Amino acid sequence: xxxxxxxxxxxxxxxxxxxxxxxxxxxxxxxxxxxxxxxxxxxxxxxxxxxxxxxxxxxxxxxxxxxxxxxxxxxxxxxxxxxxxxxxxxxxxxxxxxxxxxxxxxxxxxxxxxxxxxxxxxxxxxxxxxxxxxxxxxxxxxxxxxxxxxxxxxxxxxxxxxxxxxxxxxxxxxxxxxxxxxxxxxxxxxxxxxxxxxxxxxxxxxxxxxxxxxxxxxxxxxxxxxxxxxxxxxxxxxxxxxxxxxxxxxxxxxxxxxxxxxxxxxxxxxxxxxxxxxxxxxxxxxxxxxxxxxxxxxxxxxxxxxxxxxxxxxxxxxxxxxxxxxxxxxxxxxxxxxxxxxxxxxxxxxxxxxxxxxxxxxxxxxxxxxxxxxxxxxxxxxxxxxxxxxxxxxxxxxxxxxxxxxxxxxxxxxxxxxxxxxxxxxxxxxxxxxxxxxxxxxxxxxxxxxxxxxxxxxxx
Numbered sequence: 180x181x182x183x184x185x186x187x188x189x190x191x192x193x194x195x196x197x198x199x200x201x202x203x204x205x206x207x208x209x210x211x212x213x214x215x216x217x218x219x220x221x222x223x224x225x226x227x228x229x230x231x232x233x234x235x236x237x238x239x240x241x242x243x244x245x246x247x248x249x250x251x252x253x254x255x256x257x258x259x260x261x262x263x264x265x266x267x268x269x270x271x272x273x274x275x276x277x278x279x280x281x282x283x284x285x286x287x288x289x290x291x292x293x294x295x296x297x298x299x300x301x302x303x304x305x306x307x308x309x310x311x312x313x314x315x316x317x318x319x320x321x322x323x324x325x326x327x328x329x330x331x332x333x334x335x336x337x338x339x340x341x342x343x344x345x346x347x348x349x350x351x352x353x354x355x356x357x358x359x360x361x362x363x364x365x366x367x368x369x370x371x372x373x374x375x376x377x378x379x380x381x382x383x384x385x386x387x388x389x390x391x392x393x394x395x396x397x398x399x400x401x402x403x404x405x406x407x408x409x410x411x412x413x414x415x416x417x418x419x420x421x422x423x424x425x426x427x428x429x430x431x432x433x434x435x436x437x438x439x440x441x442x443x444x445x446x447x448x449x450x451x452x453x454x455x456x457x458x459x460x461x462x463x464x465x466x467x468x469x470x471x472x473x474x475x476x477x478x479x480x481x482x483x484x485x486x487x488x489x490x491x492x493x494x495x496x497x498x499x500x501x502x503x504x505x506x507x508x509x510x511x512x513x514x515x516x517x518x519x520x521x522x523x524x525x526x527x528x529x530x531x532x533x534x535x536x537x538x539x540x541x542x543x544x545x546x547x548x549x550x551x552x553x554x555x556x557x558x559x560x561x562x563x564x565x566x567x568x569x570x571x572x573x574x575x576x577x578x579x580x581x582x583x584x585x586x587x588x589x590x591x592x593x594x595x596x597x598x599x600x601x602x603x604x605x606x607x608x609x610x611x612x613x614x615x616x617x618x619x620x621x622x623x624x625x626x627x628x629x630x631x632x633x634x635x636x637x638x639x
Contacts, residue, residue, distance in 0.1 A: 247493030247549070248360075250465055251401050253303050254490035256353040258483045260299035260346045264292045265480045267637055271487070274634045276403045279356050282348040291342045292479065294329045297322060298346025299353075306354040363394030369505075376518065377416035379508045379540035392539060396502025401491040402630045406499030409625040411618045413509045413542040418519045428612040429515040432532075436609050439533060444579050447608035449572060449586055450546065450601050451534040464493060464553050466571045467597075471557065474567050481560070484636055489556040491634070492627040496552030499626055500545050500619065509542040512609055532609025543619035544611040547602040551623025554594035559631055564593040598623070 255271060255278075262268050263284045272281050284290060301322040308314045330339045371386040381388070400406060417423035421430070435443070452463050468489055472482055516530045523529055537545070557565070570588035577586055591597040602616035611619075 247464070247490055247495075247497050248357075248398075249307060250468070250486070250490035251494035252307065252353055252357045252490075253300060254483075254486035254488075255401075256299045256303045256350045257296055258487040259353065260295040260349045261292045261479060261483050264290065264295075265483075268480065268484065269636065269638050271634065271636070275401055275491075276399055277356065277359065279352050281352060282345060284345060285341065288341060289335075289338050290345060291329060291333050291338055294326070294333070294339060294342035295346035295349075296479070296483075297325045297329065298343045299350040300346075302347050302350035303354060306350070307357070360399040362399065363390055363397040366390040366394050369393035373508075376418060377510055379510050380514065381538055382511075382513065382536055383538070388538075392501075393505055396498055396500075396505055398498045400495045400498050402495055402633050404633060405495040405626055405629045406502065407629065409499055409622045409629065410503045410506075410543065411621065413507050414614055418515070424614070426519075428614050429512055430520065432512040432606060432609055432612055433516050433520050433530070435607060436530070436533060439607060441579060441581075443607040444533065445586070446600060446604045447533050448577060448579065449589070450604040451608060453535075463571055464549060467553075467569055468557075470569060470571070471561075471567055475561060475565075485557070485560045488560055488630070488634075488636065489553060492552040492556035492623075492630055493549060495630065496548050496623045496626040497545070499622060500543055500548035501539070503543050503622070504540040504545070507542050508540050509615070511536050511541045512612060534608035534610060536610045541611060542615045543622050544602065544605050544615040545619070546605055547598075547611070547616040547619030548623040548626070550598035550601040551620040552627045553623070554598035555624045555627035556630070557594045559627070561594075563595070566590070566592050567594075567597075569597065 255275070259270060259272075259281050262270055270281055272278055301318055304314065304318045308318075326339075326343070329342075330336075333339050333342075368390050369388040371380065371388065374380045380386075414423070414425040414428060417425045420426060439447075450463075468486075472485070477485065513530065513532055513536055517523065521530045539545075568588050568590050572586040573588045575586045576583045578584070589597075589600065591600070598620055602620050603613075605611040605616050606613050
């Protein structure tokens with residue numbers, strides 16, 4: 180999944196840049212005063228999406244990669260490339276986990292912040308998105324096009340070159356930092372040995388789990404302490420007492436599966452990205468983030484701030500979720516249901532969830548953690564309530580029992596409402612228990628709140 184997910188980052192990173200290019204900006208004045216980023220608003224996104232959107236659907240990928248990782252590093256690079264032009268904000272240096280010192284701007288010299296952003300995001304894309312030759316061509320064309328527009332707009336070669344050099348220098352620092360966040364990369368695969376009732380075991384019966392999946396929870400978080408004290412615990416295992424919380428939790432999944440409504444099926448499919456044939460799992464949050472920027476149309480400073488905060492929250496939440504999963508090793512619904520509620524020795528008659536079960540443990544539910552952190556970060560940035568429309572899969576056709584139909588869109592009154600919809604969709608899909616999604620949402624929210632308490636974007 181790594182390769183396709185990273186292209187979700189191209190979508191957001193590059194969309195921001197085109198928007199800057201498509202409106203005229205005032206030039207830095209002759210006294211070297213810097214144009215503040217809050218004066219630069221977003222506009223034309225369609226051309227960039229036309230270039231980047233097809234790349235989101237190729238090539239085939241596998242599980243085990245964190246979409247938030249790419250959003251986080253690109254977001255921080257963008258933020259650091261323009262924060263010197265944001266008087267109310269400050270660098271994240273000294274606040275993020277092992278983050279290097281950022282290059283300084285030259286005192287008294289003018290910078291063109293869209294050019295800085297263009298250089299930073301182009302360099303991050305080249306360095307991170309290395310899985311297809313199409314990346315090189317697409318990024319070069321995009322960078323050259325924007326640079327041509329910016330050079331003409333600025334009309335001062337020194338300012339233009341200075342801005343390009345600064346943005347690239349920031350990206351080089353951020354990328355180098357990103358290469359040190361995988362302490363587990365030299366670990367051998369995890370080989371499961373305990374297939375006791377209540378513990379997770381892969382559906383394909385292969386006990387060997389790739390290190391990048393099994394040890395993802397050991398990844399360095401973007402913010403030190405962000406996942407401390409955020410994880411709750413599963414219910415105590417009990418398959419004999421039908422009144423126990425554990426039994427009732429799994430029984431609910433089974434009962435729902437027998438009477439799913441049309442609306443429940445649609446929600447489950449909409450947020451099961453691979454089933455729709457769209458974004459790889461996890462990266463649809465980046466598409467939603469892009470839509471929120473489209474709908475709210477923030478200035479560059481607010482967009483860079485939102486990009487960094489949301490990416491950091493999504494990244495660290497994923498680490499915390501995977502850490503919890505491989506700590507508790509709780510079984511998936513298909514295991515409990517096939518063993519206890521509807522046992523069968525014939526694989527052809529085994530109970531099956533409505534959507535495919537991912538190859539890792541149940542608790543906490545990944546997408547509940549992701550969406551909780553995502554929603555809380557956006558709430559911190561934009562406030563509450565904020566209504567928005569998610570039309571990620573509008574135009575995508577799927578058969579839910581009534582013939583082929585458009586997946587359409589969903590309207591939400593708040594970011595938390597969006598997160599709750601994603602969480603419950605996993606129960607409808609038959610791949611998580613209610614306890615796993617409810618506690619997962621809480622975990623994601625706590626992670627984003629931890630980041631908010633530890634990282635100060637604004638100056639005091």
